[in-house]
Amino acid sequence: MSELDFLSQAFGVTRGQGEEGVVATRDTxxxxxxxxxxxxxxxxxxxxxxxxxxxxDYYNARWYEFTGVPPGSTDGEGWNDMFHPDDQDYAWGIWRNSLATGEPYEVNYRLRHHSGEYRWTLGxxxxxxxxxxxxxxxxxxxTDIHESKMMAEENEVLSRELSHRIKNIFAVINGLIGMSARQNPQLRPMAAELQDRIAALGRAHEFARPHSEQSRPVNIASTLSGLLTEILSAYPALGAGRLTISGDDPEIDDRSATPIALVFHELATNSAKYGALSSEDGSVQIVVAQDDDVVAISWIEDKGPVVAGEPDETGFGTRLVxxxxxxxxxxxxxxHWLPEGxxxxxxxxxxxxxxxxxxxV
Structure with a gap:
């Protein structure tokens, strides 16, 4: 294929007939x-x-300004030598896949700058x-994304440090509560409940805080089901199949994780004390249904102690929920205080x- 034929195809120009047509096409x-x-x-x-x-076969002026290499030196396959050695095989693999499939090409790699440093680039x-x-x-x-990449990495370090400090605060608070309970035995039941609530908050924080690919919890998605599984994992009924989570699975974030953790910690704790989870045959179903922006969540207890009716007094946990x-x-x-649960x-x-x-936010 001649250069004129190739350019005609590339730019969608119909090649003219005859010498005048060829000249006109070439000029266009x-x-x-x-x-x-x-x-x-x-x-x-x-x-x-x-x-x-x-x-x-073509690079614009910005390429040569950035890399500082002589024009034409990166034609053909010479471009890959401009990447950081640790990124070359990866970038080649992504590029070969695009060539084979026609899929859009997108990859992050470190490109050698004319200063000699490698800078993160989006290709x-x-x-x-x-x-x-x-x-x-x-x-x-x-596109040079080095500054934003470095800023993201710095933010990740700060996030991990902040998370570590928050976890330490939870531990200190739990320790103070334990010390107070030891000095005042009459406070031990209340202290135990408070420590459990703080522990639930700690799990919610670790689950929903911003994560990198390295710090993200393994095999747990940032969804309602993922958080509920994490919060309720301490209950044997979950592993035994008597505590189930079914239905839709909407995404959550750090803003909603804390109240969700408190709600289901209270429901599970009360159920383990007085409800279905206090019985060997008792079961709890958590059913989630999403309709556009409305998410309906049902906590359904069954086969526990017979429920006589609504309690006369409302406890702190109920008010918290x-x-x-x-x-x-x-x-x-x-x-709904139903006889079955x-x-x-x-x-x-x-x-x-x-x-x-x-x-x-």
């Missing part, structure tokens, strides 16, 4: 090529282009296809479980 393509180069040289990103087989490319759907060229960009659902999650809660129906907004992108 030359003007388009000049406009393309002017446009790409004016862009802040590094721009590059390859043949359908991946052979690099992207899309295929240019002709009318038949065949790839006739790849057009790509490289009410407060968490209605105020912190802006939802509603109903309790307590049923608690809760409704909250999905947008209160997980922030909508762009919403304030």
């Amino acid at each position: 393509l030359q003007r388009m090529n000049s406009a393309f180069r002017i446009l790409t040289d004016a862009m802040p990103q590094m721009v590059w282009s390859t043949l359908p087989d991946g052979y690099h 992207r490319a899309l295929p240019l296809r002709n009318e038949s759907g065949e790839i006739v060229r790849w057009i790509g960009t490289c 009410q407060l968490a659902i209605t105020q912190q999650l802006a939802g509603a809660i109903e309790r 307590l049923r608690v129906d809760m409704k909250v907004s999905a947008s209160r479980l997980k922030r909508v992108d762009g919403a304030p």
Whole structure:
């Protein structure tokens, strides 16, 4: 294929017939090529282009300014030598997959700067296809993301340190409560309940705090089911299949994790003391159903001690659950004291479980 034929395909220009048509086509393509180069040289990103087989044959002025290499020295496969040695095989693998499948190319790698340092860069490319759907060229960009990458890593370090300090605070508070209970034996029952609540908050914090890929809890998704499994894992009924979680699984974040942890810790604790989980045959179902922004959560106890009716007095735990659902999650809660067991129906907004992108913290 001649250069004129290739450029005609690449830019979708119909090749003219006869000598005058060929000249006109060539002039049109030359003007388009000049406009393309002017446009790409004016862009802040590094721009590059390859043949359908991946052979690099064009880089804009930003590429040569960034890398400091002589023009043409990175044509063909020479570009990969510009990457950090630890990133070369990975980048090659992603690029070969795109060439084989036609899928968009996107990869982060460290690119050698003209100063000699390696800077983190985002590489992207899309295929240019002709009318038949065949790839006739790849057009790509490289964007320097080094500062934002370093800032993200610094924030991760600060986040881990902050999380460590918060966990220490939980431990100190639990220790102070234990000391007070030892000095005042009459406070021990209340102290034990308070320590359990603080422990639940600690698990919720560790579960929902911002994580990197390295610090993220293994095999636990940032969803309602994941958090409930973490909070209720201390109860043997969960492993025995008498405490089940089913239905939809909306995403959650750090804002909703704390009230959710408190709510289900209280429900499970009361059930283990007085309800279905206090019986060997008792069971609890947690059923979740999401309809657009409304998330309905039901706590359904069965086969526990017979429920005589609603208690005459409302305990602190019940008030805590009410407060968490209605105020912190802006939802509603109903309790049904059925003979076969307590049923608690809760409704909250999905947008209160997980922030909508762009919403304030």
